[in-house]
Amino acid sequence: MSQKLFVSAQEVAEKAGVSRSAVSRTFTSGASVSPKTRQKVLDAAEALGYHVNHLARGLMRNESGIVCLIVSEIGTPYRSSLIRALTQQLQNSGKISMLINTDRSDGSVDLALRQAIRYRADASIILSGLPDKSITDLCLKNGQRLVLINRDDDREGPLSINLDDADAAARVATAFVRAGCRKLAFANSQAGTPSLMARERGFVAAAKALGLDVIVERFGHTGYESGRVVAQQLLTRKDRPDAVFCATDLLACGFMDAARHQFSMSIPDQICVAGFDDIEQAAWSSYQLTTFAQPVDMIAREAVSWLVGDSAQPEHHSVRLHADLVWRSSIRGG
Amino acid sequence: MSQKLFVSAQEVAEKAGVSRSAVSRTFTSGASVSPKTRQKVLDAAEALGYHVNHLARGLMRNESGIVCLIVSEIGTPYRSSLIRALTQQLQNSGKISMLINTDRSDGSVDLALRQAIRYRADASIILSGLPDKSITDLCLKNGQRLVLINRDDDREGPLSINLDDADAAARVATAFVRAGCRKLAFANSQAGTPSLMARERGFVAAAKALGLDVIVERFGHTGYESGRVVAQQLLTRKDRPDAVFCATDLLACGFMDAARHQFSMSIPDQICVAGFDDIEQAAWSSYQLTTFAQPVDMIAREAVSWLVGDSAQPEHHSVRLHADLVWRSSIRGG
DNA sequence: CTCGCTTTTGCAAGCGTGTGCAAATGCTGC
DNA sequence: GCAGCATTTGCACACGCTTGCAAAAGCGAG
Numbered sequence: 013m014s015q016k017l018f019v020s021a022q023e024v025a026e027k028a029g030v031s032r033s034a035v036s037r038t039f040t041s042g043a044s045v046s047p048k049t050r051q052k053v054l055d056a057a058e059a060l061g062y063h064v065n066h067l068a069r070g071l072m073r074n075e076s077g078i079v080c081l082i083v084s085e086i087g088t089p090y091r092s093s094l095i096r097a098l099t100q101q102l103q104n105s106g107k108i109s110m111l112i113n114t115d116r117s118d119g120s121v122d123l124a125l126r127q128a129i130r131y132r133a134d135a136s137i138i139l140s141g142l143p144d145k146s147i148t149d150l151c152l153k154n155g156q157r158l159v160l161i162n163r164d165d166d167r168e169g170p171l172s173i174n175l176d177d178a179d180a181a182a183r184v185a186t187a188f189v190r191a192g193c194r195k196l197a198f199a200n201s202q203a204g205t206p207s208l209m210a211r212e213r214g215f216v217a218a219a220k221a222l223g224l225d226v227i228v229e230r231f232g233h234t235g236y237e238s239g240r241v242v243a244q245q246l247l248t249r250k251d252r253p254d255a256v257f258c259a260t261d262l263l264a265c266g267f268m269d270a271a272r273h274q275f276s277m278s279i280p281d282q283i284c285v286a287g288f289d290d291i292e293q294a295a296w297s298s299y300q301l302t303t304f305a306q307p308v309d310m311i312a313r314e315a316v317s318w319l320v321g322d323s324a325q326p327e328h329h330s331v332r333l334h335a336d337l338v339w340r341s342s343i344r345g346g
Numbered sequence: 347m348s349q350k351l352f353v354s355a356q357e358v359a360e361k362a363g364v365s366r367s368a369v370s371r372t373f374t375s376g377a378s379v380s381p382k383t384r385q386k387v388l389d390a391a392e393a394l395g396y397h398v399n400h401l402a403r404g405l406m407r408n409e410s411g412i413v414c415l416i417v418s419e420i421g422t423p424y425r426s427s428l429i430r431a432l433t434q435q436l437q438n439s440g441k442i443s444m445l446i447n448t449d450r451s452d453g454s455v456d457l458a459l460r461q462a463i464r465y466r467a468d469a470s471i472i473l474s475g476l477p478d479k480s481i482t483d484l485c486l487k488n489g490q491r492l493v494l495i496n497r498d499d500d501r502e503g504p505l506s507i508n509l510d511d512a513d514a515a516a517r518v519a520t521a522f523v524r525a526g527c528r529k530l531a532f533a534n535s536q537a538g539t540p541s542l543m544a545r546e547r548g549f550v551a552a553a554k555a556l557g558l559d560v561i562v563e564r565f566g567h568t569g570y571e572s573g574r575v576v577a578q579q580l581l582t583r584k585d586r587p588d589a590v591f592c593a594t595d596l597l598a599c600g601f602m603d604a605a606r607h608q609f610s611m612s613i614p615d616q617i618c619v620a621g622f623d624d625i626e627q628a629a630w631s632s633y634q635l636t637t638f639a640q641p642v643d644m645i646a647r648e649a650v651s652w653l654v655g656d657s658a659q660p661e662h663h664s665v666r667l668h669a670d671l672v673w674r675s676s677i678r679g680g
Numbered sequence: 681c682t683c684g685c686t687t688t689t690g691c692a693a694g695c696g697t698g699t700g701c702a703a704a705t706g707c708t709g710c
Numbered sequence: 711g712c713a714g715c716a717t718t719t720g721c722a723c724a725c726g727c728t729t730g731c732a733a734a735a736g737c738g739a740g
Contacts, residue, residue, distance in 0.1 A: 017489045018408075018466070021697070031720045033698085034720085035697095043699090044719090046706095046717080061488070063464050064696090064697080065405070065695090067402075067405045067465065068695075070401045071405060071695095071696085071697070072697050072698045072699085074351065074725080086430040087626070089423070091426075092420055092423075092426035095420055095421075100447050103446070103447060109445050112433070115430065115434065126397065127437075127442055129397045130399065153395065154352065265630065269630055269632050273631045273632075293627060296570060296603055297608075298603050298607075299632075352726090355726065355727070365690045366726090367691080367729080368689070370727065374728075399725090401725095402726040403726085403727055406694080406726085406727050406729085407728070
C-alpha cells in the first residue's frame, strides 16, 4: 500500500526550510524557537501530516508517557468505572494508558508487568491480584512508580490508596442496630483481598463492641452468583440473620435476588442489606441498595497527580479516602 | 534514587562476552544464534535484569506491537466485557493494548487517534462514536489497520465487524407475535448508532411484514435511566403496548424496573420485554431478560486475527456475526 | 590437510528524536 | 556604524535497538 508510511521531522524541516532541530524544538514545550520559524514549521507539519514519534521521543527522554493499568475482572462494574476514571485523568495529564488484563493464569501479573517494563512505562497502577512482594519489587527496581489501589500494602516506594473500610463497616453495624436488627451476618467471597478482609474484620469488631455476634459466610469469587450461594447458606439456618452486610454490591445484588425470589423475603422488612462500592446497579429500583460509594474520581485524581508529580515527594506514600454512605431503602429507617 | 535506571543490551553483551548483535538476536525470534551463545546471553540478561526496550525495537522495526482501543462509555457492562475479551486476545497474540477514553468532548476521538498515531500503534479498534470519515482516513493514511465494531461502515480498508441486527430483530417480532402480543413497541436511545438503528429498522420492517405497526420511542443516552423514561412515555399512552423490544439490555432493565415498580405491571403476563447484548445483569433473577448474546469472544478473535495477519488479505473486509437468542422468562411461551 | 559449504558472529549503518554547545542572528543604545 | 547582550539556529552526538553484509568459524567429504 503506502510505502512512505510516516513522515519524519527531517522532511518537515526541508519543506519548512529550517533545520531538523527547529522542528524538534517546535514540538518540545519550553524550547527556544522564534515565533516565525515556529509557524513555518507548524504549517509544513500540517501540510505533510507530521506526528511526533513518541517511541523515539520516549527513547531519548527516558520517559515514555505510558502508564500501565494492571487489572483483573475488567468487566466488573466497579473495576470498569475505576478504569474509566483513571484513563480520563491520565489523558488530561498528557499520559496514555496501557491496559493489561490479568484474568488468566497465576503468573500473568508478573508477565504483564514485564511487558510494561519492556515498553518503559513511567508507572504502573495495580488494581488486581494480591500484593505480591516480588511484583512491586520488579516495578521499583526498574524505576517505575507504582500505585496500589485497595491493596493495603505499606511497603516503601509505592503509593497505596485505600478506603476507610473498617470505619465504614462500623457505620453499617450501627445502622443495622438502629434499625432494630439483632442477628447480624457478613457475606464475603473467598478472594481474601485486603479491602474485603478489612470490611469483614471491621464489621465483626464493631458488632462485638455493640454486644453482637456476626455470622460470617464466604464463598467463591466476588460476584453475583456467590451472593446467591451465600444467601442460600445464610437463609437456611435455624438462626436466620435479620441483617447482612455484603462485602461488595455484586454480592449484595445476588443476595437480595435470592432472598426475594427464592426465599420470598421482603427487604428491608424481614432483612436489612447493605453493600459496598455503589455500582450503578445499586441505584436501580429493583435493588435500592444502601451502600458505600467508592470515590473513584478522587482515587483517580490522587493516583494521577502523584504519578505526574516531581520526583521528590516522600511526603505521603499512603492515602486513605473516605467512602460516603449512600442511604437507600435496603435498610429500615434512615 | 536509582541512577542506573535500565540495563542495555550493550551491558549484557559485555557481561556475556559476546557482541551486542548476539544479544539482540537472542531476543529476536527466528534469528540465527548458536545455542551456546544464546544461553550465555540469557544467563547474563537474567543476572542483570535486562528487558528489551520495545520503544527502540518499535522504532527500528516500524512496528510497535501496540494496538489502540478507542472507546467511550468504558464503564458500561457490554463495553467493558468487550474490552476484556479484546485485551485478552491481544495479549495472547503478543500485542499490547492502549486504551483511549473518548467520553468527553466531541473532538476527543480525533485527539485520541492522533495520540495513537504518535505512538505508532500498529492498529486501532474503534468501539465508540459515529463512523466519521475523517477519522478512518487519518488512521489509514498513517498506515494503521483499523477495526470498526458495530459501526456498519463499508469503506475500503478497515475491517468492520457487525451483527445480524436486523435478523435478530425479526426473530423477536416473531416471538412477540407467537406470545400473543399485538401492540408492539421499540425502545431506543437517541444515540443513532448504526447497530441500534439497524435493530430499530429491522424490528419495524419485520412487524410490518407480520401486519403490525410499531410504536417507536427514543430518549437520551443508551442507559438504564433512558429505559425508565421511555417506559414512562410508552406506558402512559392510551394504546399501551403489550410487547417492547429494547435496543439494549440496559434500556430493557430500566424499562422493566419502571414497568414493575412504577406501573405495577407483571412481566411477561401483562407485557413482554426483550433486550440486546446479554449483559450479565440480564441473567439476574430480577430481570431474567430474553435477549441476544453479543458474541464478544468471537468478535475479539475476528478482530485480532485480522490485525495480526499478514498484510495481503483483501478477502473479507466485512464480517457479520450471528447473535444467539438467549431465551429467558421476559417473554411468554418459549 | 584442504576444499566447499553452511552456520554463526561482529561491524556498522540507520531508525526518529532531544539537547549541549558554539556560531549566527537580532536588538538596543551609544 | 559599532559594541554589548539576549535570543535563535544548526551541528553533531546520543538513546537502544535491528539487520545487511562480509568475515570467521564449524563441519563433513575427499
